[in-house]
Amino acid sequence: xxxxxxxxxxxxxxxxxxxxxxxxxxxxxxxxxxxxxxxxxxxxxxxxxxxxxxxxxxxxxxxxxxxxxxxxxxxxxxxxxxxxxxxxxxxxxxxxxxxxxxxxxxxxxxxxxxxxxxxxxxxxxxxxxxxxxxxxxxxxxxxxxxxxxxxxxxxxxxxxxxxxxxxxxxxxxxxxxxxxxxxxxxxxxxxxxxxxxxxxxxxxxxxxxxxxxxxxxxxxxxxxxxxxxxxxxxxxxxxxxxxxxx
DNA sequence: CCTTGATCATGC
DNA sequence: GCATGATCAAGG
Numbered sequence: 001x002x003x004x005x006x007x008x009x010x011x012x013x014x015x016x017x018x019x020x021x022x023x024x025x026x027x028x029x030x031x032x033x034x035x036x037x038x039x040x041x042x043x044x045x046x047x048x049x050x051x052x053x054x055x056x057x058x059x060x061x062x063x064x065x066x067x068x069x070x071x072x073x074x075x076x077x078x079x080x081x082x083x084x085x086x087x088x089x090x091x092x093x094x095x096x097x098x099x100x101x102x103x104x105x106x107x108x109x110x111x112x113x114x115x116x117x118x119x120x121x122x123x124x125x126x127x128x129x130x131x132x133x134x135x136x137x138x139x140x141x142x143x144x145x146x147x148x149x150x151x152x153x154x155x156x157x158x159x160x161x162x163x164x165x166x167x168x169x170x171x172x173x174x175x176x177x178x179x180x181x182x183x184x185x186x187x188x189x190x191x192x193x194x195x196x197x198x199x200x201x202x203x204x205x206x207x208x209x210x211x212x213x214x215x216x217x218x219x220x221x222x223x224x225x226x227x228x229x230x231x232x233x234x235x236x237x238x239x240x241x242x243x244x245x246x
Numbered sequence: 247c248c249t250t251g252a253t254c255a256t257g258c
Numbered sequence: 259g260c261a262t263g264a265t266c267a268a269g270g
Binding site: 083226 | 266
Binding site for chain 2: 060061062063064065066069079080081108190191192198200201203204205206223230231
């Protein structure tokens with residue numbers, strides 16, 4: 001059996017330096033993925049970037065996805081833009097989540113593109129939202145504006161699956177939102193809809209257009225949309241598993 | 247302070 | 259253009 005498949009001791013997990021080549025290797029199991037994430041806990045973004053041979057930008061303006069991409073590389077996620085979880089074989093989606101000093105999410109969490117056409121046969125359980133949220137490796141990232149990006153720290157990872165109740169809430173929202181899409185009610189498809197899951201524009205700019213269905217069933221051009229998790233939902237996830245003062 | 251709507255970068 | 263990675267910024 002290859003050496004890298006052996007469990008490591010708890011002591012090694014806490015204080016051991018990263019083995020040469022450890023960063024970026026694709027994990028073969030969920031356990032191995034989680035262990036790699038644990039090793040990153042407490043490290044600064046610039047430290048991880050340095051070990052990967054990457055430069056750390058001064059800030060995120062013009063580099064909005066930099067943190068997520070850094071963690072993808074560090075954990076060996078399959079790079080690319082395929083509409084599937086980051087670790088397809090494991091069925092695990094990786095999400096970095098910017099948090100305040102209190103550990104509360106600063107932003108909503110993008111899930112996936114909202115399908116505006118050819119979606120009539122899609123059910124909750126066959127939806128991309130469902131597939132991506134079945135198993136998520138949440139990695140909180142320190143995101144206080146007063147803390148310079150390079151010294152912001154990576155938090156303790158959380159491997160999460162929705163509870164039955166959480167899944168019901170997601171399913172209800174998904175069905176309500178998809179109903180509007182299928183009925184051509186894009187005017188009513190606004191971000192205020194949805195208890196925990198919402199739909200918002202997801203586009204390069206306001207001129208971006210994609211095809212959707214209008215009220216008369218005709219094809220129309222509209223802004224591309226994406227599914228997002230509300231911060232209140234992700235905050236509850238973190239709070240259930242970590243101790244967060246209220 | 248929070249939410250909604252808008253936007254930035256990258257690969258194909 | 260579409261999918262990924264998200265954060266920005268105006269207004270309530």
